[in-house]
Amino acid sequence: MRLPARFSPELLRHVPRKPATVMYPFVPVEAPEGFRGKHEFDIEKCVGCGLCARDCPSGAIEMVPDERTKGKKRPVIHLDRCLFCAQCEESCPRGAIKLTKVYEMAGYKREEMVVTAP
């Protein structure tokens, strides 16, 4: 086999090296700080204003009745519609919605793919 002349030293230099890829999911991979992953919702801070639902570009946030908040409503975030832009986090006046570093969120049913208060 003919090796490309200019390229061979580089090729040989890589022979003893470890692979550049990570054996995910056997090796866990941590997302960096500030990653936009699965939401975290705090019902204590929520005032039920609905600003998150108004600004959501993909209509992933649904407001459902809830007696615990001032506006008598709380958001239900549908992860299967969400595009993780973090606009809800930015729009929330009370900081009730936060995006975390969690990125593994598969589920068997659509009903499982929601973030809301219990």
Add this chain to the structure above:
Amino acid sequence: MSEERMFRIPVGPQHPALKEPINFTFIVDGERVVDVKPRIGYNHRGIEKLMESKTYIQGLYLIERICGICSAAHQGCYAQNIEEAAGIEAPPRGVYLRTLIWELERIHSHLLWVGVAYHEIGFDTLFMYVWRDRERVMDILEMISGNRVNYAMNTIGGVRRDVTPEIVDNALKALDYLEERTKYYKKVTEEDDSILARTVNVGILKTEDAKRLCAVGPTARASGLKVDVRRDDPYGAYDELDFDVVVYDTCDLTARVLVRIDEVLESIKMCRQILQNLPSGPVRVKFKRKVPEGESISKVEAPRGEDLHYVKANGTEKPERYKVRAPTLANIPSVCEMLKGGYIADIPIVFAGIDPCIACTDRMLFIDVNTERKWMWTEEELRMYARKWYKKHLKEVVRERWKC
């Protein structure tokens, strides 16, 4: 040449991996491409109409999804456009960070393209190395914005996140590594026989043709046209940065590879300037959700060329009309010109030459006009055909090409 000997080869329109599925009909005589007829419009997603039903804030994330690779170019262009229409101005730090994302995106897009180009000509080892190194710039982008592809960094009135000193340090280190590697790839491209054999004098687009067919971006610059929105109509922080517009005049595929590699080096230079001279202050100003009646346009040099956005506002929270002219559309007449006179085996790499990912040719249908015999080629088969064909014909083809 009699008409009977010609074959018609429709390519597409099913290119699921392609952002803009296109149908090309090739008229071929033996191995030579005689004529090319493009047909576009298969991937009409109705984004412009949908923009009219979204508020300006929601539109930010929709416009970003026009293109997966140059998402920041579209989003930044949109934000710039709405800012102009609304009469607000982003603070200097916001403008610098926006420019930083544009340039980092150019690095990742061009490295991706260089990898794809090596893959198309069958040099898969180098393709793997380039993509491994590209991970470094993706990591910087993820650190700054929180996502690898759709950064969602821009907002109307500035950017959404600030950078910390650690991020700046990490980014500067990664840029040093990238510069070293990019210089190495330039050297390989200039000297390696197997790359030169497939790129020198392939897919020629003469300077006057590029001008006549309104080529944009690296395609035009590889044909000796010095056009670059960053220099011709500075936006963002480009008027304060020191950079050169890379121009090559050999008009072939080698020039297109080298233009992009050199642009990566220029972008690294610009990123360093931005990171070292970040102005202080806020990164964004408040946007009052409503835009007064009026219209405006905005231009951005996306990795693939000039990107043009137009908005017509009617005083409400939603635009009345939004129009986008993406750079690939402007380059389609040019790619037709490049393909004429080439070999079938050169179709994938010449397609890839304008960076539209058209080389992701999912399937090809070959029709013999005389016998109505049809056969399909998938992308992989076409690539394998190209490699086999070149194995057989390399010497004669290269001798003929390098004559001049």
